[in-house]
Amino acid sequence: MLFGMIDGKRLTELQLIARIQGSRRSRNAVLRVGIGDDCAVLRVPAGHEMIVTTDFSLEGRHFRRDWHSAQSVGHRCLARGLSDIAAMGGRPVVAFLSLALPKNFEVAWFDGFMEGFNALAERFGVELAGGDTAEAPGAEILADVMVVGAVPGGKALLRSGAKVGDSLYVTGSLGGAAVQLAALAAGAACPMVAESGQPQAFPQPRVEAGEALRGIATSCMDLSDGLSTDLRHLCEASGVGADTWAAALPIAPGATLEQALHGGEDYELLFTAGGEVPGWIAGVEVTRIGTVVAGSAVRIDGRELEVGGWEHFRG
Protein backbone atom coordinates (compact mmCIF):
# COMPACT_ATOMS: atom_id res chain seq x y z
CA MET A 1 0.00 0.00 0.00
CA LEU A 2 1.34 3.41 -0.89
CA PHE A 3 1.51 6.14 1.66
CA GLY A 4 0.94 9.68 0.53
CA MET A 5 3.82 10.83 2.71
CA ILE A 6 6.21 13.43 1.48
CA ASP A 7 9.44 15.27 1.35
CA GLY A 8 8.70 15.48 -2.30
CA LYS A 9 8.60 11.67 -2.43
CA ARG A 10 6.13 8.98 -1.53
CA LEU A 11 6.88 6.39 1.11
CA THR A 12 5.54 2.87 0.73
CA GLU A 13 4.24 0.93 3.70
CA LEU A 14 7.34 -1.29 3.56
CA GLN A 15 9.60 1.76 3.66
CA LEU A 16 7.67 3.09 6.62
CA ILE A 17 8.00 -0.23 8.46
CA ALA A 18 11.74 -0.29 7.64
CA ARG A 19 11.99 3.19 9.14
CA ILE A 20 10.20 2.02 12.28
CA GLN A 21 12.42 -1.07 12.50
CA GLY A 22 15.56 0.98 11.93
CA SER A 23 14.74 3.18 14.88
CA ARG A 24 14.54 0.20 17.23
CA ARG A 25 17.32 0.14 19.77
CA SER A 26 16.43 -1.82 22.89
CA ARG A 27 16.98 -5.56 23.21
CA ASN A 28 15.52 -7.86 25.78
CA ALA A 29 15.33 -11.55 26.48
CA VAL A 30 11.53 -11.84 26.22
CA LEU A 31 11.26 -11.08 22.50
CA ARG A 32 12.22 -14.13 20.44
CA VAL A 33 10.75 -13.03 17.08
CA GLY A 34 9.91 -9.36 16.44
CA ILE A 35 8.82 -7.18 13.53
CA GLY A 36 8.60 -8.96 10.18
CA ASP A 37 6.65 -12.17 10.84
CA ASP A 38 2.89 -12.71 11.20
CA CYS A 39 3.16 -12.46 14.99
CA ALA A 40 5.77 -11.53 17.57
CA VAL A 41 6.89 -14.49 19.69
CA LEU A 42 7.42 -13.81 23.40
CA ARG A 43 9.16 -16.10 25.85
CA VAL A 44 7.66 -15.42 29.25
CA PRO A 45 10.21 -15.46 32.12
CA ALA A 46 9.83 -18.54 34.36
CA GLY A 47 7.34 -18.05 37.20
CA HIS A 48 5.90 -14.89 35.66
CA GLU A 49 2.55 -13.86 34.26
CA MET A 50 2.11 -11.51 31.32
CA ILE A 51 0.20 -8.27 31.73
CA VAL A 52 -1.25 -6.50 28.72
CA THR A 53 -2.70 -3.04 28.16
CA THR A 54 -3.78 -1.12 25.09
CA ASP A 55 -4.48 2.61 24.69
CA PHE A 56 -5.64 4.79 21.84
CA SER A 57 -3.92 8.10 21.19
CA LEU A 58 -6.12 9.90 18.67
CA GLU A 59 -5.43 13.36 17.33
CA GLY A 60 -8.01 15.84 18.57
CA ARG A 61 -8.96 13.56 21.49
CA HIS A 62 -5.70 12.77 23.23
CA PHE A 63 -3.31 15.23 21.60
CA ARG A 64 -3.25 18.18 19.25
CA ARG A 65 -0.51 18.85 16.75
CA ASP A 66 -0.73 22.58 17.43
CA TRP A 67 -0.22 22.02 21.16
CA HIS A 68 2.13 19.02 21.35
CA SER A 69 5.48 18.47 19.65
CA ALA A 70 5.83 15.25 17.63
CA GLN A 71 8.26 14.00 20.29
CA SER A 72 5.70 14.68 23.02
CA VAL A 73 3.02 12.75 21.11
CA GLY A 74 5.32 9.74 20.68
CA HIS A 75 6.29 9.86 24.35
CA ARG A 76 2.71 10.18 25.58
CA CYS A 77 1.40 7.33 23.39
CA LEU A 78 3.78 4.93 25.10
CA ALA A 79 3.62 6.52 28.57
CA ARG A 80 -0.10 5.67 28.83
CA GLY A 81 0.64 1.95 28.56
CA LEU A 82 3.78 2.02 30.70
CA SER A 83 1.75 3.66 33.45
CA ASP A 84 -0.82 0.84 33.30
CA ILE A 85 2.00 -1.70 33.63
CA ALA A 86 3.36 0.28 36.61
CA ALA A 87 -0.09 0.23 38.22
CA MET A 88 0.01 -3.60 38.20
CA GLY A 89 3.47 -3.69 39.80
CA GLY A 90 4.93 -5.10 36.58
CA ARG A 91 7.96 -4.55 34.40
CA PRO A 92 7.25 -3.51 30.79
CA VAL A 93 9.01 -5.64 28.18
CA VAL A 94 7.66 -5.06 24.68
CA ALA A 95 5.37 -2.61 22.90
CA PHE A 96 3.28 -2.78 19.72
CA LEU A 97 2.54 0.38 17.74
CA SER A 98 -0.41 0.68 15.37
CA LEU A 99 -0.11 3.96 13.52
CA ALA A 100 -2.35 5.43 10.82
CA LEU A 101 -1.08 8.56 9.10
CA PRO A 102 -3.09 10.85 6.85
CA LYS A 103 -2.26 11.23 3.17
CA ASN A 104 0.59 13.62 2.34
CA PHE A 105 2.06 13.44 5.75
CA GLU A 106 5.33 15.05 6.87
CA VAL A 107 8.08 12.49 7.31
CA ALA A 108 9.77 14.89 9.75
CA TRP A 109 6.76 14.68 12.07
CA PHE A 110 6.87 10.88 11.93
CA ASP A 111 10.60 10.87 12.71
CA GLY A 112 10.00 13.18 15.71
CA PHE A 113 7.18 10.93 16.90
CA MET A 114 9.44 7.85 16.78
CA GLU A 115 12.19 9.81 18.54
CA GLY A 116 9.91 10.53 21.49
CA PHE A 117 8.51 7.00 21.49
CA ASN A 118 11.94 5.34 21.31
CA ALA A 119 13.58 7.54 23.92
CA LEU A 120 10.97 6.50 26.48
CA ALA A 121 11.05 2.84 25.37
CA GLU A 122 14.81 2.75 25.73
CA ARG A 123 14.70 4.21 29.22
CA PHE A 124 12.67 1.19 30.37
CA GLY A 125 14.34 -1.44 28.15
CA VAL A 126 11.13 -1.87 26.16
CA GLU A 127 11.49 -3.28 22.65
CA LEU A 128 9.14 -2.42 19.79
CA ALA A 129 7.91 -5.87 18.79
CA GLY A 130 5.37 -5.15 16.07
CA GLY A 131 2.21 -3.29 15.23
CA ASP A 132 0.41 -2.16 12.12
CA THR A 133 0.52 0.75 9.71
CA ALA A 134 -2.21 2.21 7.53
CA GLU A 135 -3.24 5.33 5.73
CA ALA A 136 -5.70 7.15 8.00
CA PRO A 137 -9.19 7.56 6.55
CA GLY A 138 -9.41 11.19 7.67
CA ALA A 139 -7.04 14.05 8.39
CA GLU A 140 -6.20 12.90 11.94
CA ILE A 141 -3.23 10.84 13.10
CA LEU A 142 -4.40 7.67 14.85
CA ALA A 143 -2.23 5.60 17.17
CA ASP A 144 -2.98 2.59 19.32
CA VAL A 145 -0.19 1.32 21.55
CA MET A 146 -0.11 -2.00 23.34
CA VAL A 147 2.38 -2.71 26.07
CA VAL A 148 3.15 -6.19 27.41
CA GLY A 149 4.82 -6.57 30.77
CA ALA A 150 5.83 -9.33 33.14
CA VAL A 151 4.98 -9.75 36.80
CA PRO A 152 5.81 -12.62 39.20
CA GLY A 153 2.92 -15.10 39.18
CA GLY A 154 0.02 -14.09 41.44
CA LYS A 155 1.74 -10.83 42.50
CA ALA A 156 0.03 -8.35 40.18
CA LEU A 157 -1.40 -5.33 42.03
CA LEU A 158 -5.13 -5.24 41.35
CA ARG A 159 -7.73 -2.54 41.89
CA SER A 160 -9.80 -4.93 43.93
CA GLY A 161 -7.60 -5.54 46.99
CA ALA A 162 -8.30 -2.47 49.18
CA LYS A 163 -9.41 -3.38 52.73
CA VAL A 164 -11.36 -1.32 55.24
CA GLY A 165 -8.80 0.35 57.51
CA ASP A 166 -6.08 0.56 54.84
CA SER A 167 -4.55 3.95 54.22
CA LEU A 168 -4.81 5.63 50.82
CA TYR A 169 -1.70 7.05 49.11
CA VAL A 170 -0.59 8.77 45.93
CA THR A 171 2.89 9.12 44.43
CA GLY A 172 4.25 12.50 43.29
CA SER A 173 1.90 15.46 42.95
CA LEU A 174 -1.51 16.07 41.41
CA GLY A 175 -2.81 18.67 38.97
CA GLY A 176 0.50 19.42 37.24
CA ALA A 177 -0.67 17.99 33.91
CA ALA A 178 -3.81 20.15 33.99
CA VAL A 179 -1.67 23.24 34.63
CA GLN A 180 0.57 22.46 31.66
CA LEU A 181 -2.39 21.60 29.43
CA ALA A 182 -3.85 25.05 30.11
CA ALA A 183 -0.49 26.60 29.24
CA LEU A 184 -0.18 24.62 25.99
CA ALA A 185 -3.74 25.62 25.07
CA ALA A 186 -2.79 29.24 25.72
CA GLY A 187 0.09 28.97 23.28
CA ALA A 188 3.08 27.91 25.40
CA ALA A 189 5.76 26.12 23.38
CA CYS A 190 5.97 22.36 23.84
CA PRO A 191 9.52 21.02 24.29
CA MET A 192 10.93 18.47 21.85
CA VAL A 193 12.84 16.47 24.44
CA ALA A 194 11.68 14.96 27.72
CA GLU A 195 12.41 17.38 30.55
CA SER A 196 11.32 17.33 34.15
CA GLY A 197 8.58 19.80 34.93
CA GLN A 198 6.63 18.86 31.76
CA PRO A 199 3.99 16.62 33.32
CA GLN A 200 1.50 16.89 30.46
CA ALA A 201 3.90 16.84 27.50
CA PHE A 202 6.30 14.26 28.96
CA PRO A 203 4.60 12.38 31.83
CA GLN A 204 6.92 10.03 33.73
CA PRO A 205 5.34 6.62 34.30
CA ARG A 206 6.03 5.33 37.81
CA VAL A 207 7.41 1.96 36.75
CA GLU A 208 10.10 1.61 39.45
CA ALA A 209 7.67 2.72 42.16
CA GLY A 210 5.04 0.23 40.95
CA GLU A 211 7.52 -2.64 41.13
CA ALA A 212 8.60 -1.54 44.61
CA LEU A 213 4.96 -1.53 45.75
CA ARG A 214 4.56 -5.30 45.28
CA GLY A 215 4.28 -6.69 48.79
CA ILE A 216 3.39 -3.23 50.17
CA ALA A 217 0.22 -2.15 48.36
CA THR A 218 -3.09 -4.01 48.80
CA SER A 219 -4.53 -2.34 45.67
CA CYS A 220 -3.20 0.03 43.03
CA MET A 221 -4.18 1.90 39.86
CA ASP A 222 -2.79 4.79 37.85
CA LEU A 223 -4.30 8.26 37.81
CA SER A 224 -5.15 8.86 34.18
CA ASP A 225 -8.68 10.29 34.46
CA GLY A 226 -8.25 12.36 37.63
CA LEU A 227 -8.40 11.44 41.31
CA SER A 228 -12.15 11.98 41.69
CA THR A 229 -12.92 9.55 38.84
CA ASP A 230 -10.18 7.00 39.47
CA LEU A 231 -10.62 6.75 43.26
CA ARG A 232 -14.25 5.85 42.64
CA HIS A 233 -13.15 3.07 40.24
CA LEU A 234 -10.76 1.68 42.84
CA CYS A 235 -13.41 1.78 45.56
CA GLU A 236 -16.00 0.11 43.30
CA ALA A 237 -13.55 -2.65 42.34
CA SER A 238 -12.72 -3.27 46.03
CA GLY A 239 -16.26 -2.86 47.37
CA VAL A 240 -15.22 -0.12 49.82
CA GLY A 241 -15.54 3.61 50.40
CA ALA A 242 -12.90 6.26 51.09
CA ASP A 243 -12.39 9.34 53.25
CA THR A 244 -9.87 11.85 51.93
CA TRP A 245 -8.67 15.26 53.16
CA ALA A 246 -8.05 18.24 50.92
CA ALA A 247 -5.27 19.53 53.16
CA ALA A 248 -3.34 16.29 52.71
CA LEU A 249 -3.31 16.33 48.87
CA PRO A 250 0.11 16.84 47.27
CA ILE A 251 -1.02 19.63 44.95
CA ALA A 252 1.45 20.38 42.14
CA PRO A 253 3.05 23.86 42.08
CA GLY A 254 0.64 26.30 40.48
CA ALA A 255 -2.30 23.90 40.50
CA THR A 256 -5.66 24.52 42.15
CA LEU A 257 -7.48 22.02 44.36
CA GLU A 258 -9.91 21.52 41.44
CA GLN A 259 -7.06 20.61 39.09
CA ALA A 260 -5.57 18.22 41.66
CA LEU A 261 -8.93 16.49 42.11
CA HIS A 262 -10.25 16.45 38.56
CA GLY A 263 -7.31 17.11 36.22
CA GLY A 264 -6.39 14.02 34.25
CA GLU A 265 -3.18 12.53 32.91
CA ASP A 266 -0.99 12.95 35.98
CA TYR A 267 -0.05 9.26 35.64
CA GLU A 268 0.77 9.00 39.34
CA LEU A 269 -0.06 5.83 41.27
CA LEU A 270 -3.03 5.67 43.63
CA PHE A 271 -2.70 2.78 46.09
CA THR A 272 -3.81 1.41 49.42
CA ALA A 273 -1.73 -0.30 52.09
CA GLY A 274 -2.31 -1.69 55.56
CA GLY A 275 1.16 -1.56 57.06
CA GLU A 276 4.00 0.94 57.14
CA VAL A 277 4.68 2.80 53.89
CA PRO A 278 7.95 4.70 53.39
CA GLY A 279 7.74 8.43 52.60
CA TRP A 280 9.73 7.91 49.40
CA ILE A 281 9.55 4.89 47.09
CA ALA A 282 12.00 4.43 44.21
CA GLY A 283 12.86 8.13 44.33
CA VAL A 284 9.26 9.35 44.33
CA GLU A 285 7.54 11.02 47.26
CA VAL A 286 4.52 9.15 48.64
CA THR A 287 1.70 11.00 50.41
CA ARG A 288 -1.07 9.64 52.58
CA ILE A 289 -4.31 11.25 51.41
CA GLY A 290 -7.00 9.29 53.23
CA THR A 291 -8.42 6.08 54.63
CA VAL A 292 -10.37 3.16 53.23
CA VAL A 293 -13.76 2.87 54.95
CA ALA A 294 -16.77 0.56 54.88
CA GLY A 295 -19.62 1.33 52.49
CA SER A 296 -19.35 2.87 49.06
CA ALA A 297 -19.18 6.62 49.75
CA VAL A 298 -16.13 8.49 48.46
CA ARG A 299 -15.69 11.67 50.50
CA ILE A 300 -13.37 14.65 50.81
CA ASP A 301 -13.41 16.50 54.15
CA GLY A 302 -16.64 14.71 54.98
CA ARG A 303 -18.55 15.75 51.83
CA GLU A 304 -19.12 13.57 48.76
CA LEU A 305 -16.25 13.83 46.29
CA GLU A 306 -18.10 14.63 43.08
CA VAL A 307 -16.76 13.06 39.89
CA GLY A 308 -15.41 15.73 37.58
CA GLY A 309 -12.71 13.87 35.74
CA TRP A 310 -10.89 14.21 32.55
CA GLU A 311 -12.89 14.10 29.35
CA HIS A 312 -9.88 14.54 27.07
CA PHE A 313 -10.39 17.42 24.70
CA ARG A 314 -13.98 18.27 24.10
CA GLY A 315 -14.90 17.98 20.42
Place this chain on the structure above:
Amino acid sequence: MLFGMIDGKRLTELQLIARIQGSRRSRNAVLRVGIGDDCAVLRVPAGHEMIVTTDFSLEGRHFRRDWHSAQSVGHRCLARGLSDIAAMGGRPVVAFLSLALPKNFEVAWFDGFMEGFNALAERFGVELAGGDTAEAPGAEILADVMVVGAVPGGKALLRSGAKVGDSLYVTGSLGGAAVQLAALAAGAACPMVAESGQPQAFPQPRVEAGEALRGIATSCMDLSDGLSTDLRHLCEASGVGADTWAAALPIAPGATLEQALHGGEDYELLFTAGGEVPGWIAGVEVTRIGTVVAGSAVRIDGRELEVGGWEHFRG
Protein backbone atom coordinates in the same frame (compact mmCIF):
# COMPACT_ATOMS: atom_id res chain seq x y z
CA MET B 1 -16.13 10.67 28.76
CA LEU B 2 -19.51 10.97 27.11
CA PHE B 3 -20.23 9.27 23.87
CA GLY B 4 -22.53 10.97 21.43
CA MET B 5 -24.23 7.65 20.74
CA ILE B 6 -27.92 7.42 20.30
CA ASP B 7 -31.23 5.76 20.29
CA GLY B 8 -32.41 9.08 21.53
CA LYS B 9 -30.09 8.73 24.52
CA ARG B 10 -26.38 9.20 25.14
CA LEU B 11 -24.13 6.37 26.23
CA THR B 12 -21.21 7.04 28.56
CA GLU B 13 -17.89 5.29 28.10
CA LEU B 14 -18.61 3.19 31.19
CA GLN B 15 -21.96 2.11 29.76
CA LEU B 16 -20.26 1.19 26.50
CA ILE B 17 -17.64 -0.86 28.34
CA ALA B 18 -20.39 -2.56 30.35
CA ARG B 19 -22.09 -3.43 27.07
CA ILE B 20 -18.84 -4.88 25.70
CA GLN B 21 -18.28 -6.83 28.93
CA GLY B 22 -21.84 -8.08 28.96
CA SER B 23 -21.44 -9.55 25.51
CA ARG B 24 -18.43 -11.63 26.58
CA ARG B 25 -19.17 -15.31 26.62
CA SER B 26 -16.05 -17.47 26.28
CA ARG B 27 -13.93 -18.52 29.23
CA ASN B 28 -10.44 -19.89 29.14
CA ALA B 29 -7.70 -20.79 31.58
CA VAL B 30 -5.15 -18.28 30.30
CA LEU B 31 -7.03 -15.14 31.37
CA ARG B 32 -6.62 -14.56 35.11
CA VAL B 33 -7.78 -10.91 35.23
CA GLY B 34 -9.78 -9.42 32.37
CA ILE B 35 -11.67 -6.21 31.59
CA GLY B 36 -11.82 -3.72 34.47
CA ASP B 37 -8.28 -3.43 35.80
CA ASP B 38 -5.32 -1.42 34.45
CA CYS B 39 -4.05 -4.48 32.57
CA ALA B 40 -5.23 -7.97 31.73
CA VAL B 41 -3.23 -10.70 33.47
CA LEU B 42 -2.41 -13.78 31.41
CA ARG B 43 -1.10 -17.08 32.74
CA VAL B 44 0.93 -18.66 29.97
CA PRO B 45 0.49 -22.47 29.73
CA ALA B 46 3.61 -24.38 30.85
CA GLY B 47 6.15 -24.93 28.07
CA HIS B 48 4.46 -22.42 25.76
CA GLU B 49 5.43 -19.11 24.20
CA MET B 50 2.99 -16.27 23.61
CA ILE B 51 2.38 -14.97 20.10
CA VAL B 52 0.94 -11.51 19.57
CA THR B 53 -0.49 -9.72 16.54
CA THR B 54 -2.30 -6.43 16.08
CA ASP B 55 -4.33 -5.19 13.09
CA PHE B 56 -6.14 -2.00 12.28
CA SER B 57 -9.62 -2.13 10.78
CA LEU B 58 -10.37 1.42 9.65
CA GLU B 59 -13.55 2.47 7.93
CA GLY B 60 -12.86 3.47 4.33
CA ARG B 61 -9.59 1.51 4.30
CA HIS B 62 -10.49 -1.98 5.46
CA PHE B 63 -14.27 -1.88 5.36
CA ARG B 64 -17.16 0.27 4.23
CA ARG B 65 -20.42 0.58 6.08
CA ASP B 66 -22.34 0.67 2.79
CA TRP B 67 -20.74 -2.61 1.65
CA HIS B 68 -20.33 -4.60 4.89
CA SER B 69 -22.92 -5.45 7.51
CA ALA B 70 -21.99 -4.54 11.10
CA GLN B 71 -21.67 -8.26 11.84
CA SER B 72 -19.26 -8.69 8.93
CA VAL B 73 -17.10 -5.79 10.17
CA GLY B 74 -16.90 -7.28 13.67
CA HIS B 75 -16.07 -10.71 12.25
CA ARG B 76 -13.40 -9.38 9.88
CA CYS B 77 -11.68 -7.24 12.58
CA LEU B 78 -11.02 -10.36 14.63
CA ALA B 79 -10.44 -12.72 11.68
CA ARG B 80 -7.36 -10.72 10.62
CA GLY B 81 -5.64 -11.45 13.93
CA LEU B 82 -6.82 -15.06 14.19
CA SER B 83 -5.36 -15.69 10.75
CA ASP B 84 -1.97 -14.34 11.91
CA ILE B 85 -2.08 -16.70 14.90
CA ALA B 86 -2.95 -19.57 12.54
CA ALA B 87 0.03 -18.66 10.35
CA MET B 88 2.34 -19.20 13.36
CA GLY B 89 0.80 -22.61 14.13
CA GLY B 90 -0.62 -21.22 17.36
CA ARG B 91 -3.88 -21.37 19.27
CA PRO B 92 -5.60 -18.02 19.88
CA VAL B 93 -6.54 -17.39 23.51
CA VAL B 94 -7.51 -13.77 24.16
CA ALA B 95 -8.28 -10.65 22.15
CA PHE B 96 -8.17 -6.92 22.91
CA LEU B 97 -10.50 -4.53 21.10
CA SER B 98 -9.77 -0.83 20.75
CA LEU B 99 -12.79 0.85 19.23
CA ALA B 100 -13.40 4.52 18.43
CA LEU B 101 -16.91 5.46 17.38
CA PRO B 102 -17.97 8.76 15.84
CA LYS B 103 -20.31 11.12 17.65
CA ASN B 104 -24.02 10.30 17.42
CA PHE B 105 -23.41 6.71 16.55
CA GLU B 106 -26.09 4.03 16.16
CA VAL B 107 -26.10 1.65 19.11
CA ALA B 108 -27.68 -0.96 16.82
CA TRP B 109 -24.58 -0.91 14.60
CA PHE B 110 -22.34 -1.35 17.63
CA ASP B 111 -24.44 -4.28 18.85
CA GLY B 112 -24.23 -5.92 15.40
CA PHE B 113 -20.48 -5.38 15.36
CA MET B 114 -20.08 -7.10 18.75
CA GLU B 115 -22.37 -9.92 17.58
CA GLY B 116 -20.06 -10.66 14.64
CA PHE B 117 -16.94 -10.25 16.77
CA ASN B 118 -18.22 -12.48 19.57
CA ALA B 119 -19.57 -15.23 17.34
CA LEU B 120 -16.12 -15.72 15.82
CA ALA B 121 -14.36 -15.39 19.19
CA GLU B 122 -16.62 -18.02 20.68
CA ARG B 123 -15.97 -20.46 17.85
CA PHE B 124 -12.27 -20.48 18.79
CA GLY B 125 -12.66 -20.14 22.58
CA VAL B 126 -11.14 -16.65 22.47
CA GLU B 127 -11.98 -14.37 25.37
CA LEU B 128 -12.20 -10.59 25.08
CA ALA B 129 -9.65 -9.50 27.69
CA GLY B 130 -9.59 -5.73 27.36
CA GLY B 131 -9.03 -2.86 24.98
CA ASP B 132 -9.88 0.81 24.84
CA THR B 133 -12.81 2.96 23.78
CA ALA B 134 -12.86 6.55 22.55
CA GLU B 135 -14.91 8.99 20.55
CA ALA B 136 -13.46 9.01 17.03
CA PRO B 137 -12.05 12.36 15.92
CA GLY B 138 -13.69 12.12 12.49
CA ALA B 139 -16.73 10.45 10.95
CA GLU B 140 -15.06 7.05 10.50
CA ILE B 141 -15.22 4.03 12.80
CA LEU B 142 -11.73 2.98 13.92
CA ALA B 143 -10.87 -0.42 15.34
CA ASP B 144 -7.58 -2.00 16.31
CA VAL B 145 -7.67 -5.62 17.41
CA MET B 146 -4.89 -7.49 19.14
CA VAL B 147 -4.92 -11.25 19.45
CA VAL B 148 -2.68 -13.20 21.81
CA GLY B 149 -2.10 -16.89 21.21
CA ALA B 150 -0.02 -19.71 22.64
CA VAL B 151 2.34 -22.05 20.87
CA PRO B 152 4.60 -24.79 22.28
CA GLY B 153 8.06 -23.30 22.97
CA GLY B 154 10.26 -23.10 19.90
CA LYS B 155 7.56 -24.56 17.62
CA ALA B 156 6.14 -21.38 16.07
CA LEU B 157 5.98 -21.51 12.27
CA LEU B 158 8.08 -18.64 10.93
CA ARG B 159 8.33 -17.09 7.49
CA SER B 160 12.06 -17.66 7.49
CA GLY B 161 12.30 -21.46 7.44
CA ALA B 162 11.76 -22.30 3.74
CA LYS B 163 14.55 -24.45 2.28
CA VAL B 164 15.61 -24.90 -1.33
CA GLY B 165 13.88 -28.02 -2.62
CA ASP B 166 10.83 -27.64 -0.36
CA SER B 167 7.44 -27.67 -2.02
CA LEU B 168 5.11 -24.68 -1.80
CA TYR B 169 1.47 -25.12 -0.75
CA VAL B 170 -1.72 -23.16 -0.10
CA THR B 171 -4.83 -24.12 1.81
CA GLY B 172 -8.31 -23.66 0.35
CA SER B 173 -8.77 -21.54 -2.77
CA LEU B 174 -7.57 -18.14 -3.95
CA GLY B 175 -9.39 -15.12 -5.34
CA GLY B 176 -12.75 -15.73 -3.68
CA ALA B 177 -12.52 -12.63 -1.50
CA ALA B 178 -11.78 -10.46 -4.54
CA VAL B 179 -14.84 -11.88 -6.30
CA GLN B 180 -17.08 -11.10 -3.34
CA LEU B 181 -15.54 -7.65 -2.87
CA ALA B 182 -16.45 -6.81 -6.47
CA ALA B 183 -20.00 -8.03 -5.82
CA LEU B 184 -20.34 -5.98 -2.62
CA ALA B 185 -19.01 -2.92 -4.46
CA ALA B 186 -21.62 -3.53 -7.16
CA GLY B 187 -24.39 -3.50 -4.55
CA ALA B 188 -24.79 -7.15 -3.49
CA ALA B 189 -26.27 -7.48 -0.01
CA CYS B 190 -23.87 -8.46 2.75
CA PRO B 191 -25.18 -11.20 5.08
CA MET B 192 -25.55 -10.54 8.81
CA VAL B 193 -24.45 -14.00 9.92
CA ALA B 194 -21.36 -15.99 9.05
CA GLU B 195 -22.13 -18.33 6.16
CA SER B 196 -19.86 -20.41 4.01
CA GLY B 197 -19.28 -18.98 0.56
CA GLN B 198 -18.76 -15.46 1.96
CA PRO B 199 -14.96 -15.29 1.81
CA GLN B 200 -14.72 -11.48 1.90
CA ALA B 201 -17.52 -10.72 4.37
CA PHE B 202 -16.86 -13.70 6.67
CA PRO B 203 -13.35 -15.08 6.04
CA GLN B 204 -12.60 -18.29 7.93
CA PRO B 205 -9.19 -18.19 9.62
CA ARG B 206 -7.34 -21.51 9.23
CA VAL B 207 -6.59 -21.98 12.91
CA GLU B 208 -6.97 -25.79 13.02
CA ALA B 209 -4.93 -26.22 9.85
CA GLY B 210 -2.17 -23.96 11.24
CA GLU B 211 -1.94 -26.05 14.40
CA ALA B 212 -1.84 -29.24 12.36
CA LEU B 213 1.03 -27.84 10.26
CA ARG B 214 3.43 -27.72 13.22
CA GLY B 215 6.00 -30.41 12.50
CA ILE B 216 5.01 -30.49 8.81
CA ALA B 217 5.63 -26.97 7.49
CA THR B 218 9.13 -25.48 7.31
CA SER B 219 7.71 -21.96 6.89
CA CYS B 220 4.24 -20.44 6.90
CA MET B 221 2.37 -17.14 6.54
CA ASP B 222 -1.19 -16.09 5.86
CA LEU B 223 -2.40 -14.64 2.58
CA SER B 224 -3.75 -11.24 3.49
CA ASP B 225 -2.22 -9.06 0.76
CA GLY B 226 -2.45 -11.50 -2.17
CA LEU B 227 -0.21 -14.37 -3.27
CA SER B 228 2.07 -12.24 -5.46
CA THR B 229 2.89 -9.89 -2.57
CA ASP B 230 2.96 -12.42 0.25
CA LEU B 231 5.00 -15.09 -1.54
CA ARG B 232 7.68 -12.47 -2.09
CA HIS B 233 7.67 -11.68 1.66
CA LEU B 234 8.08 -15.36 2.52
CA CYS B 235 10.92 -15.77 0.00
CA GLU B 236 12.70 -12.65 1.27
CA ALA B 237 12.41 -13.80 4.90
CA SER B 238 13.82 -17.22 3.98
CA GLY B 239 16.46 -16.00 1.51
CA VAL B 240 15.10 -18.17 -1.31
CA GLY B 241 13.21 -17.92 -4.61
CA ALA B 242 10.13 -19.76 -5.85
CA ASP B 243 8.79 -21.33 -9.04
CA THR B 244 5.02 -21.56 -9.26
CA TRP B 245 2.64 -22.82 -11.95
CA ALA B 246 -0.59 -21.08 -12.93
CA ALA B 247 -2.26 -24.39 -13.81
CA ALA B 248 -1.71 -25.65 -10.27
CA LEU B 249 -3.38 -22.72 -8.47
CA PRO B 250 -6.63 -23.57 -6.66
CA ILE B 251 -8.61 -20.71 -8.18
CA ALA B 252 -11.90 -20.00 -6.39
CA PRO B 253 -15.13 -20.49 -8.33
CA GLY B 254 -15.78 -17.43 -10.49
CA ALA B 255 -12.33 -15.91 -9.89
CA THR B 256 -9.82 -15.01 -12.58
CA LEU B 257 -6.12 -15.89 -12.45
CA GLU B 258 -5.45 -12.20 -11.73
CA GLN B 259 -7.78 -12.29 -8.71
CA ALA B 260 -6.16 -15.51 -7.45
CA LEU B 261 -2.67 -13.99 -7.76
CA HIS B 262 -3.30 -10.44 -6.60
CA GLY B 263 -6.63 -10.38 -4.75
CA GLY B 264 -6.13 -9.86 -1.04
CA GLU B 265 -7.88 -11.03 2.10
CA ASP B 266 -8.28 -14.71 1.25
CA TYR B 267 -6.74 -15.51 4.66
CA GLU B 268 -5.54 -18.90 3.43
CA LEU B 269 -2.19 -20.28 4.61
CA LEU B 270 0.87 -20.27 2.34
CA PHE B 271 3.49 -22.74 3.53
CA THR B 272 6.50 -24.79 2.54
CA ALA B 273 7.35 -28.36 3.47
CA GLY B 274 10.07 -30.86 2.64
CA GLY B 275 8.35 -34.18 3.32
CA GLU B 276 4.96 -35.66 2.57
CA VAL B 277 1.96 -33.36 2.95
CA PRO B 278 -1.58 -34.76 3.10
CA GLY B 279 -4.08 -33.53 0.52
CA TRP B 280 -6.44 -32.40 3.29
CA ILE B 281 -5.41 -30.91 6.64
CA ALA B 282 -7.95 -30.27 9.40
CA GLY B 283 -10.77 -30.42 6.87
CA VAL B 284 -9.19 -27.99 4.38
CA GLU B 285 -7.85 -28.96 0.98
CA VAL B 286 -4.14 -28.37 0.47
CA THR B 287 -2.69 -27.72 -2.99
CA ARG B 288 0.91 -27.85 -4.14
CA ILE B 289 1.54 -24.71 -6.21
CA GLY B 290 5.30 -24.69 -6.70
CA THR B 291 8.84 -25.30 -5.50
CA VAL B 292 11.33 -23.37 -3.40
CA VAL B 293 14.46 -22.62 -5.44
CA ALA B 294 17.84 -21.00 -4.90
CA GLY B 295 18.23 -17.28 -5.58
CA SER B 296 15.62 -14.61 -5.02
CA ALA B 297 13.45 -14.74 -8.15
CA VAL B 298 9.74 -15.42 -7.68
CA ARG B 299 8.34 -16.84 -10.92
CA ILE B 300 5.09 -18.14 -12.39
CA ASP B 301 5.37 -20.43 -15.40
CA GLY B 302 8.98 -19.31 -15.79
CA ARG B 303 8.22 -15.54 -15.91
CA GLU B 304 8.66 -13.11 -13.03
CA LEU B 305 5.57 -12.98 -10.80
CA GLU B 306 4.92 -9.24 -10.67
CA VAL B 307 3.67 -7.83 -7.38
CA GLY B 308 0.14 -6.56 -7.76
CA GLY B 309 -1.26 -7.07 -4.31
CA TRP B 310 -4.02 -5.69 -2.30
CA GLU B 311 -3.98 -2.01 -1.49
CA HIS B 312 -7.20 -2.06 0.51
CA PHE B 313 -9.68 0.45 -0.84
CA ARG B 314 -8.06 3.23 -2.75
CA GLY B 315 -8.74 6.61 -1.21
